[in-house]
Amino acid sequence: MVLLRVPSKLIREFKTMRTSSFHLLKPPYSPSVSSYRSRTYCSALVSYNGSPAAVRFCKRARFTKRSEANYVNSAFCTVAQSSNEADIVRSLADKASNKPFIITTPLYYVNASPHMGSAYPTIAADALSRFQRLQGEKVIFITGTDEHGEKIALAAAVNGRAPKEHCDIISEDYQSLWKDLDISYDKFIRTTNSRHEKIVDEFYRRVYDKGDIYRADYEGLYCINCEEFKEEKDLLEHKCCPIHRKPCDFRKEDNFFFALSNYQKELDGLLSSDSKFVQPNFRLNEVVGWVKDGLRDFSISRAAVEWGIPVPMDVKQTIYVWFDALLGYVSALLPEDLEPTLENALNAGWPASVHIIGKDILRFHAVYWPAMLMSAGFPLPKTVFGHGFLTKDGLKMGKSLGNTIEPRDLVSRFGSDAVRYYFLKEIEFGRDGDYSEERFINIVNANLANTIGNLLNRTLGLLKKNCDSRIGIDSLAVASENPVRVAAAEVMRTLKEDFSRLQFSSACEKILSIATTGNVYLDDRAPWSLFKKGVTSAAEAAQDLVTVLEAVRIVAVALSPVTPQLSLRIYLQLGYSVEDYLSLSWEDTNWGALKEGRVMPEAQPVFKKIEVQNSVDSESATETAPIWNQWIFYTIDAQQMGDMSVQQT
Numbered sequence: 325m326v327l328l329r330v331p332s333k334l335i336r337e338f339k340t341m342r343t344s345s346f347h348l349l350k351p352p353y354s355p356s357v358s359s360y361r362s363r364t365y366c367s368a369l370v371s372y373n374g375s376p377a378a379v380r381f382c383k384r385a386r387f388t389k390r391s392e393a394n395y396v397n398s399a400f401c402t403v404a405q406s407s408n409e410a411d412i413v414r415s416l417a418d419k420a421s422n423k424p425f426i427i428t429t430p431l432y433y434v435n436a437s438p439h440m441g442s443a444y445p446t447i448a449a450d451a452l453s454r455f456q457r458l459q460g461e462k463v464i465f466i467t468g469t470d471e472h473g474e475k476i477a478l479a480a481a482v483n484g485r486a487p488k489e490h491c492d493i494i495s496e497d498y499q500s501l502w503k504d505l506d507i508s509y510d511k512f513i514r515t516t517n518s519r520h521e522k523i524v525d526e527f528y529r530r531v532y533d534k535g536d537i538y539r540a541d542y543e544g545l546y547c548i549n550c551e552e553f554k555e556e557k558d559l560l561e562h563k564c565c566p567i568h569r570k571p572c573d574f575r576k577e578d579n580f581f582f583a584l585s586n587y588q589k590e591l592d593g594l595l596s597s598d599s600k601f602v603q604p605n606f607r608l609n610e611v612v613g614w615v616k617d618g619l620r621d622f623s624i625s626r627a628a629v630e631w632g633i634p635v636p637m638d639v640k641q642t643i644y645v646w647f648d649a650l651l652g653y654v655s656a657l658l659p660e661d662l663e664p665t666l667e668n669a670l671n672a673g674w675p676a677s678v679h680i681i682g683k684d685i686l687r688f689h690a691v692y693w694p695a696m697l698m699s700a701g702f703p704l705p706k707t708v709f710g711h712g713f714l715t716k717d718g719l720k721m722g723k724s725l726g727n728t729i730e731p732r733d734l735v736s737r738f739g740s741d742a743v744r745y746y747f748l749k750e751i752e753f754g755r756d757g758d759y760s761e762e763r764f765i766n767i768v769n770a771n772l773a774n775t776i777g778n779l780l781n782r783t784l785g786l787l788k789k790n791c792d793s794r795i796g797i798d799s800l801a802v803a804s805e806n807p808v809r810v811a812a813a814e815v816m817r818t819l820k821e822d823f824s825r826l827q828f829s830s831a832c833e834k835i836l837s838i839a840t841t842g843n844v845y846l847d848d849r850a851p852w853s854l855f856k857k858g859v860t861s862a863a864e865a866a867q868d869l870v871t872v873l874e875a876v877r878i879v880a881v882a883l884s885p886v887t888p889q890l891s892l893r894i895y896l897q898l899g900y901s902v903e904d905y906l907s908l909s910w911e912d913t914n915w916g917a918l919k920e921g922r923v924m925p926e927a928q929p930v931f932k933k934i935e936v937q938n939s940v941d942s943e944s945a946t947e948t949a950p951i952w953n954q955w956i957f958y959t960i961d962a963q964q965m966g967d968m969s970v971q972q973t
């Protein structure tokens with residue numbers, strides 16, 4: 325908990341400290357801390373930003389445990405550069421109650437096997453989860469499969485399978501792909517799980533009892549691929565769905581409806597009072613527009629669909645797949661040893677901190693879902709982040725259109741780190757982006773193999789040749805105005821903010837810039853010459869090597885949410901153990917961990933350069949890669965990145 329008795333002398337010191345922003349709250353600031361009201365407690369949020377003064381402050385202010393400091397850090401992270409006291413209080417209250425940080429991916433339809441579009445938000449959610457764990461958060465990362473509805477029943481029939489058998493096969497496919505991509509999920513929910521079905525049943529009854537469900541006839545145009553009734557004005561020529569490019573069916577049914585319109589005022593209020601509820605901001609504007617247009621009740625049952633959860637009051641109908649699937653985020657939380665009740669699930673940490681979803685399902689998550697939760701009287705998720713599409717020839721890559729890229733193929737040819745890095749770095753999360761293999765190879769080679777991998781490799785080569793692979797001084801002794809140290813500190817000042825806002829592209833750019841500065845520094849200083857110029861110069865050269873290695877170490881920690889395997893290999897290469905790597909925290913991005921006397925193992929390439937095939941324009945590869953990185957090349961032998969065998973050419 326971050327409530328501290330802070331002596332007034334320290335507060336003065338704190339106020340004069342040059343941190344970019346900080347907040348000092350006086351009680352009362354949250355009901356959960358009201359017992360502290362009468363005392364002279366205050367809560368101090370400190371942004372470390374690598375600043376020794378801030379670290380000193382935290383130590384003196386009795387952050388006795390690293391985990392406490394991490395709480396402060398991550399609380400601050402959420403509100404950094406915000407002067408909104410409500411945010412700070414909310415964040416502090418969460419910390420105080422030890423709430424988990426819940427991250428969800430969409431629950432994917434099992435109409436067909438996963439593709440790169442399905443992998444994309446899952447990789448992003450994984451990077452965010454790993455980042456939050458580094459912050460000391462107790463993360464619950466939820467992913468899973470959405471297995472009911474007409475579209476699934478049809479897909480099963482086309483494949484000559486019973487629906488359940490079909491779901492088992494495809495759901496397993498997702499889980500195995502997540503393994504290939506190093507996805508560190510905590511919960512995998514399947515909506516055909518009987519415990520989930522109980523939760524949906526209970527939720528339906530609760531909303532019914534509230535008076536928000538009624539029966540009526542409905543007629544309209546239905547896109548089976550979206551599993552959604554469409555407004556005619558939103559369709560293309562010949563009543564085609566703009567996403568799936570297929571004509572919608574006319575349907576007329578006797579259905580149960582959810583009274584979405586009852587929540588018009590509350591949703592308006594939510595969207596205008598909480599700008600973080602939908603991210604990025606331009607998606608919030610979209611949602612505000614939909615709500616302003618007026619909310620129409622939507623049908624939540626299907627009379628003609630058998631593959632679904634029966635409607636509690638009319639077993640001849642099944643519950644609309646979206647009304648069922650959204651509750652998967654809640655039922656995923658159910659502890660295995662407890663009864664499947666809403667209360668037990670919600671008590672396990674609800675609400676979600678962030679739902680990561682594609683813009684195609686934004687309306688379900690940012691309009692329908694909060695209204696459903698309001699009706700049931702449950703807390704709302706804190707943020708819905710709507711990302712953009714991976715496109716092929718301008719069209720959304722998707723199972724229904726069949727224009728997909730196979731993530732397994734990319735992983736087996738280039739390794740999971742390369743795939744994760746490319747999609748997070750090259751496509752701004754929130755916007756659309758096209759995939760090109762040529763660009764993929766160029767970026768991965770230039771950034772991971774050259775700028776980072778070769779920097780480490782050649783520095784270790786010099787260390788071996790001139791210092792018997794031994795670190796000659798503590799990295800903390802490197803002058804604070806050293807350009808590499810300055811570059812690292814500068815990046816760390818805003819990196820947390822980038823990761824917390826899911827700005828992965830900007831985060832990767834910044835981390836890469838540390839390695840770029842290291843390369844320039846090494847070339848400017850030319851330690852290989854200094855080693856030959858006598859004792860004093862040799863000592864300087866040894867310090868230069870430590871400087872660069874410390875920078876690469878920081879790069880490894882900071883990039884570990886995106887490239888966990890590469891970061892591990894760098895850590896091992898710097899003489900640390902797997903356990904050291906697994907116990908890293910965000911504090912380890914601070915300068916100063918490498919200590920005198922550490923001996924580095926024999927240098928091995930940490931990232932194999934992808935051999936440029938004929939199809940790739942090797943001239944542009946050379947253009948992208950800075951010249952200092954051109955001195956060594958490796959060929960990839962088309963094996964998984966876990967296999968370190970490479971040939972130097």
Ligand SMILES: Nc1ncnc2c1ncn2[C@@H]1O[C@H](COP(=O)(O)OP(=O)(O)OP(=O)(O)O)[C@@H](O)[C@H]1O
Pocket residue numbers: 430431432433434435440441442444445549550680681682683684685712713714715720721722723724725
């Ligand atoms: N081309 C894509 N680009 C980015 N994300 C995608 C893409 N395709 C699917 N997704 C992600 O998967 C989620 C939806 O999953 P779904 O199972 O409906 O996949 P789909 O391939 O879009 O299916 P279909 O083509 O049948 O609509 C989206 O909200 C998005 O998060």
